[in-house]
Amino acid sequence: MSEYDEVRPPEDRRRRGRGRRPGGRRGGREELMVPEAEFTSYYDKPIVKAPPWGHEIPAYLFLGGVAGGSGLLAAGAQLTGRAVLRRNARLSAMAAIGLGGVALVADLGKPSRFYNMLRTFKVTSPMSVGSWILTAYAGGLTVAVGAEVDRMSGSRLPLGPLRPVLRALEGPAGLEAAVFAAPLAGYTAVLLADTAVPTWNATHRDLPFVFVSSASLASAGLAMVTTPVGEAGPARALAVLGVIGDVAAMRLMERRMDPVAAEPLHHGQAGTMLRWSERLALAGAVGTVVGGRRRPLAVLSGLALLGASALTRFGVFEAGIHSTKDPRYVVEPQRRRLAARRAAGETSDSITTAR
Incomplete structure (x- = not known):
């Protein structure tokens, strides 16, 4: 109903009930004067345009979840002294972040489009917030994984005086990554x-x-x-x-x-x-x-x-x-x-x- 219904001419009630049977005769059984409604759109185009995303995006959604959950596992292993679980969870998280980044850049077309999202921070944009969550998580995880790789190599990496600094930052960096692990696993749901x-x-x-x-x-x-x-x-x-x-x-x-x-x-x-x-x-x-x-x-x-x-x-x-x-x-x-x-x-x- 709208305001224009007030000026609509009255309907002729005598015209109601005048239908024809399927054989063409008039009678009590009437044909439908209006066909059943079908959901259509202009020019048979979708009402909502589908996102131009390929399978790289669901792959990124999955790998982001693996990375986020592995970051939490690594932090728990770090706090409870499980060295093997800590190492494996950190390496798994780094592998997932790397592969997820490849999938994301493949969808964006070129890496500079990801860097451009870091030029601003817009709290009302899940994509902007997610880019910063991913960057913050990857930063802490990189430091923790660097310490793990150096330890696995028997301290043979050419770090020089940076090795004590890396070992000192390893623990805080692993916990910093854990802070952003759950947001990393869930922000893509907000994005969708x-x-x-x-x-x-x-x-x-x-x-x-x-x-x-x-x-x-x-x-x-x-x-x-x-x-x-x-x-x-x-x-x-x-x-x-x-x-x-x-x-x-x-x-x-x-x-x-x-x-x-x-x-x-x-x-x-x-x-x-x-x-x-x-x-x-x-x-x-x-x-x-x-x-x-x-x-x-x-x-x-x-x-x-x-x-x-x-x-x-x-x-x-x-x-x-x-x-x-x-x-x-x-x-x-x-x-x-x-x-x-x-x-x-x-x-x-x-x-x-x-x-």
């Missing part, structure tokens, strides 16, 4: 949810918890693969907690989403990925609890957890891209939100209008 992509935007309340839990089980799984079972106790505990958090957060997220916006999470390629992600996560958790102290089973469980985390990131990414291709995923949630605001009495802005 801050877009107009229907499915991603509908997950804005819960997707960070999904990504952080997914990062926990990925980093724990990698530590179980690379670390002897004698020192991998914290990794096994983190793996079980990560699986519980991942499955619970995913279920809660789907329940709180608009039913239409959640459909891409269950259908097509994205649905297949997310179903297998949950299966692998549960299998990895069972393997960790039952046989995590046996090296072969610990490796298999760790690989299952890594696969589960990767499928979660790729599945959420594919679901969002798919939701931009059908106008229904844009229109129906908008109509429901508009009806809810009208029912709540919100009629003072440019979106809702009084009946």
Whole structure:
């Protein structure tokens, strides 16, 4: 209803009920005068433009989670005196940061575009904040990994008088990286949810918890693969907690989403990925609890957890891209939100209008 309805000419009630049967005769059974509505858009173009991102971006999402979780594991190992777990977690985090940086630059096209994002700091931009989180995390991690590499080489690196300085900064640098580890694992969820992509935007309340839990089980799984079972106790505990958090957060997220916006999470390629992600996560958790102290089973469980985390990131990414291709995923949630605001009495802005 709008203000123009007041000047609309009255409808001729005598014209109502005049329909024809499928054979052409008039009668009680009428043909539909208006065909059923189909969700279309102008010139058959999507209402929301899909992000021009390739598979480098979900790879970066996964590797960022591995790096963030490994940074937390390394800090815990540092504080509890587990030297092998600390070393392996730091090296794993550095490898993930390096590969993630390659994937990010491959999507951006050239490294200078990443450097340009560091010229300013905009707190309302997840991309700007995320760039600084990544830089701060990588800075502390580089110092800690440098000390590990020097120790592994038997102090043969040509550091000279810088070696005592490096050893003195190793501990604080590892803890500094741990401070930015959780934000690194979760900021990419905020980045996706801050877009107009229907499915991603509908997950804005819960997707960070999904990504952080997914990062926990990925980093724990990698530590179980690379670390002897004698020192991998914290990794096994983190793996079980990560699986519980991942499955619970995913279920809660789907329940709180608009039913239409959640459909891409269950259908097509994205649905297949997310179903297998949950299966692998549960299998990895069972393997960790039952046989995590046996090296072969610990490796298999760790690989299952890594696969589960990767499928979660790729599945959420594919679901969002798919939701931009059908106008229904844009229109129906908008109509429901508009009806809810009208029912709540919100009629003072440019979106809702009084009946």
